[in-house]
Amino acid sequence: MNFLPSTSFVCSLHRAFLILFICSSTLLGNAQELTEEENKQTRRIQELLVTAPEKAKEEASKLSQSASPFARYCGQYYTANYYYVKSNYDESKKILTALLKEIDSNPALSKQKNYQDLMGMCVNKLFYLYKNVGAYNQALILMTTYKDKIPNDRYDQQLGILKIAMGEYEEGIVLLKSDLRTFKHIDLGVAERKEMNNKLFADRYNEIGEAYQKYFVGSRQTKHLDSANVYFQKAANIMLDEPSQADFTRALLNMHQAKSAALKGDYQTALRFYQRRNAYPEINKNLRTVQIFDLGMADCYFHLKQPDSAIYYAKAFVRNYQQTKVSKENLLLAYSLLSKNYSEKKNTEQAYNYAQKSLALIEELDRIKSKSVDFLHNYTISTIRKEADSILNRQFTFVGIMIGLVLALGIVFWMFYRYSKKQKDKHKRFLSIIQRLKEPKPIEPINTISIPEDSSTKMMDDELIHKIKTGLEKLERSETFLKSEFKLAFVAKKLNTNTAYLSQYLNQVLGKSFSDYTQELRINFVLRKLSNSPQFRNFTLQAIAEEVGYKDATTFVKVFKKHTGLSPNYYIEHLQEKDL
Numbered sequence: 001m002n003f004l005p006s007t008s009f010v011c012s013l014h015r016a017f018l019i020l021f022i023c024s025s026t027l028l029g030n031a032q033e034l035t036e037e038e039n040k041q042t043r044r045i046q047e048l049l050v051t052a053p054e055k056a057k058e059e060a061s062k063l064s065q066s067a068s069p070f071a072r073y074c075g076q077y078y079t080a081n082y083y084y085v086k087s088n089y090d091e092s093k094k095i096l097t098a099l100l101k102e103i104d105s106n107p108a109l110s111k112q113k114n115y116q117d118l119m120g121m122c123v124n125k126l127f128y129l130y131k132n133v134g135a136y137n138q139a140l141i142l143m144t145t146y147k148d149k150i151p152n153d154r155y156d157q158q159l160g161i162l163k164i165a166m167g168e169y170e171e172g173i174v175l176l177k178s179d180l181r182t183f184k185h186i187d188l189g190v191a192e193r194k195e196m197n198n199k200l201f202a203d204r205y206n207e208i209g210e211a212y213q214k215y216f217v218g219s220r221q222t223k224h225l226d227s228a229n230v231y232f233q234k235a236a237n238i239m240l241d242e243p244s245q246a247d248f249t250r251a252l253l254n255m256h257q258a259k260s261a262a263l264k265g266d267y268q269t270a271l272r273f274y275q276r277r278n279a280y281p282e283i284n285k286n287l288r289t290v291q292i293f294d295l296g297m298a299d300c301y302f303h304l305k306q307p308d309s310a311i312y313y314a315k316a317f318v319r320n321y322q323q324t325k326v327s328k329e330n331l332l333l334a335y336s337l338l339s340k341n342y343s344e345k346k347n348t349e350q351a352y353n354y355a356q357k358s359l360a361l362i363e364e365l366d367r368i369k370s371k372s373v374d375f376l377h378n379y380t381i382s383t384i385r386k387e388a389d390s391i392l393n394r395q396f397t398f399v400g401i402m403i404g405l406v407l408a409l410g411i412v413f414w415m416f417y418r419y420s421k422k423q424k425d426k427h428k429r430f431l432s433i434i435q436r437l438k439e440p441k442p443i444e445p446i447n448t449i450s451i452p453e454d455s456s457t458k459m460m461d462d463e464l465i466h467k468i469k470t471g472l473e474k475l476e477r478s479e480t481f482l483k484s485e486f487k488l489a490f491v492a493k494k495l496n497t498n499t500a501y502l503s504q505y506l507n508q509v510l511g512k513s514f515s516d517y518t519q520e521l522r523i524n525f526v527l528r529k530l531s532n533s534p535q536f537r538n539f540t541l542q543a544i545a546e547e548v549g550y551k552d553a554t555t556f557v558k559v560f561k562k563h564t565g566l567s568p569n570y571y572i573e574h575l576q577e578k579d580l
Contacts, residue, residue, distance in 0.1 A: 127158055274296045
């Protein structure tokens, strides 16, 4: 398994700063309420948030005491930015949410261009805050709430980011590219630096490159990795000529190159890229950037069979996570690395400890993504429906609209019925398994079909049939089928017969192939052990797979679903509920 740290949350931080620079130029230019001195003060705060955050907070606090309401709001916004930089997301969210509510509740303010720009900046900051901590559903709710109230210049980008986070790579990349085509260079105000505007474009190129890397992980198509590298190089070309950004640009390019090498399985090359971190002290100013290098190096050392080094860097990531609280997905990778490396070192206590942490975090991530995927799907449908209704209002009569609504409601009820039926069927299968497990005789697979004995069975000698039957029963009692080498030739040799006779017996007497026979034995074993051993339920799917003779969790899950109609996670979860 490849552990592939994401660089997206580092880009998010820098993108947030740059959007702050560019958007605030427009905001300040339209803000009649700001005096010349207050304008200069906001410029200083913007610069200090990058170079000296503590000083920026001090200046923002002064601005918050201004007699001008708009200046006070700006001071509060920059104070929230300070807490965002310090990864104090709770305080940052509290300030931004209160500020949005106060402006939005005052129609006189919310209609003014400068206040709309300020609201847009608050929404953008909250979006990245929610995205960084994995609260995708909250980010989606935020977008829907303020979509019609603020400038709509980042909608495609944000929706694309969330779709990629949910695993909908193709749609997400299309949206990011659409945003890139429509995004325009903004006329810079006095003292604004062109490099900040360029960095916004560079970040968009990097964002698309990272999306292609994630797409490659699922598809394993080299063209996606090639596309990623093209976009990374475009981003670097924009910024390498900027003296103040050159070092960070090279560091970011190294991170991307390291990840691409790791994706190809070339961990030695990937490690060399990550080790170049020492040449760019600029990254040490940002703890999140340091985390990416730490996790990447831990991954490389794990694959290069150097568990001590892998544990050192994985623990460094976990330690820093307590401050940043960014990316639960990367925290899961760190836990998994620690569990596997401690297992390599035969430290079973620590390996089990981190395996438990991994399981708990997986359940949390599943809940988050399940809610967010449903919301994202529904939100996309509601957006299309809203646009369609707008056209209908101009072209059709009231009757036509009512027909459309009835059809839409019918579809909704039909989808709800299908969903309810599917859940009931799953629960019925689950109860059927539990009932079968209570029976003294070995359980039959749920989807096994009884095949009548074919007349050609008589072609086998009765003595041979008895020999194979008793031999198989002996192997079943000794649970030999749990071994990975339990293949047709292996079993035939154990029974002192040949593969042809064994296959004929299975096909004609038992009515199944050797593969189905093996799968049924293993799945029946897992069902019983999960039912009788609560501790076994805490194993990872990979561990359970290896326990019953499969090399990877993917194959095990596929076989489990085939023979039960349920996923292992569903079955385990409902066993836990049943025990309660």
